[in-house]
Amino acid sequence: MPEQFQILVINQISEKGLAMLPPELYSWSRSVEMPDAILVRSSDIHSLEISPTVKAIARAGAGTNNIPVKAMSARGVPVFNAPGANANAVKELTLTAMLMASRNLARALDFVRALDPAEPDMHTAIEDGKKAFAGTELAGQSLGVVGLGKIGCLIADAAIKLGMEVRGFDPGITVEAAWSLSSQVKKAQSLDEILRSSTYITLHVPLLDATRGLINARNLELVQPGSVLVNFAREKVIDEPAVRAALDSGRLRAYVSDFPTPGLHRHPKVIAFPHLGASTAEAEENCSLMVVAQIRDFLENGNVENAVNFPNVSMPRESAYRIALANSNVPNIVSQVSSAVAKAGLNIHNMMNKSQGDVAYTLLDVDSPVAESVVAEIAGVKGILNVRYLPRLE
Ligand SMILES: NC(=O)c1ccc[n+]([C@@H]2O[C@H](COP(=O)([O-])OP(=O)(O)OC[C@H]3O[C@@H](n4cnc5c(N)ncnc54)[C@H](O)[C@@H]3O)[C@@H](O)[C@H]2O)c1
DSSP: OOOOEEEEEOSOOOHHHHTTSOTTTEEEESOOSSOSEEEESSOOOTTSOOOTTOOEEEESSSOOTTSOHHHHHHTTOOEEOOTTTTHHHHHHHHHHHHHHHHTTHHHHHHHHHHSOTTSTTHHHHHHHHGGGGOOOOSTTOEEEEEOOSHHHHHHHHHHHHTTOEEEEEOTTOOHHHHHHSOTTSEEOSSHHHHHHHOSEEEEOOOOOGGGTTOBOHHHHTTSOTTEEEEEOSOGGGBOHHHHHHHHHHTSEEEEEESSOOGGGTTOTTEEEOSSOTTOSHHHHHHHHHHHHHHHHHHHHHOOBOSBSSSOOBOOOOOSSEEEEEEEESOTTHHHHHHHHHHHTTOOEEEEEEEEETTEEEEEEEESSOOOHHHHHHHHTSTTEEEEEEOOOOO
């Protein structure tokens, strides 16, 4: 019987995913002292002491700001996420946000809620009051999508189908995303172009140093008066005082956000949701199925897919004996590993090595069992962060 893998599960992770962990191989709970892997959703684990036994961390979601990714890279620990698993959920709520702003629905709902049911002529009050909430339609309006990743692409396509004129800006768009986009989506050359040309602007970029305060006092000056800004990306991609000033001056008609902040709380032109973008049963299930599959494939086979700090490295198991190693991305490590393997008389069956940033990752399949001393010798090579011997689980 192979050793059991222990998984520390932080937060509520959909049961459908956890059910993919076979009980004869895995045990999981909310309190594991020496876990092999951690599954987490939104909890911030920067201050958590992460056991040296941890070989992988998976975020059942897209962003990984709540995980100490840099520290994990230095330990040779991949941090997985679930790109795209919640994209449809965010797309639907972003469209809802645009409709709420265009039809003044938040204020209209407040109005209805404040009506007195004891009032004899409620119908007259409704007919008199509704004029204040007359809106505009989305069809024919211009939409600027900032960030054409998994979410931005879905929104761009849906907005085209709603009859909007759509422009997108993404200097790092992937080939896959570009292929998936409708040809009717126009390509903007800059963020400024998006801001100048769109009456609805929606943000779908990750929070990075380069995107912090992406929407700020300077570029809000370019926005057409009465525009709507939608932020389902992250709180800090906008400069809050600048957005407040733009709302007060009428430059922005509405700011719809998934990130309520004290400075904009109860502002009459702000509609804020409590970080609901990915909160659907379907998204949670998709995320959990995806990350559990990734964690299993990594723990059992060493394969890496969708880690934010590791290259994708994946090989079918042709031979039963595999060494998986992570190392600092410096010269001469693979040759030292190969010579340790050759010295032990092991024949290399297949090998794959890739690097990403400071980390390189190698899968090395050999034709016969690997002695502990060989693994120890590889672990001793300068620059090696992590080595695992992974005989195939029958
Ligand atoms: N509100 C929520 O609950 C919720 C849920 C999921 C994701 N998100 C946020 O949405 C973001 C996008 O998610 P995704 O799945 O589409 O990610 P993604 O990685 O598929 O796409 C992000 C895109 O942004 C682009 N980008 C980066 N910097 C840019 C810039 N300065 N200008 C224009 N484009 C830029 C990238 O090239 C990439 O194509 C996530 O990083 C996360 O912060 C929020």
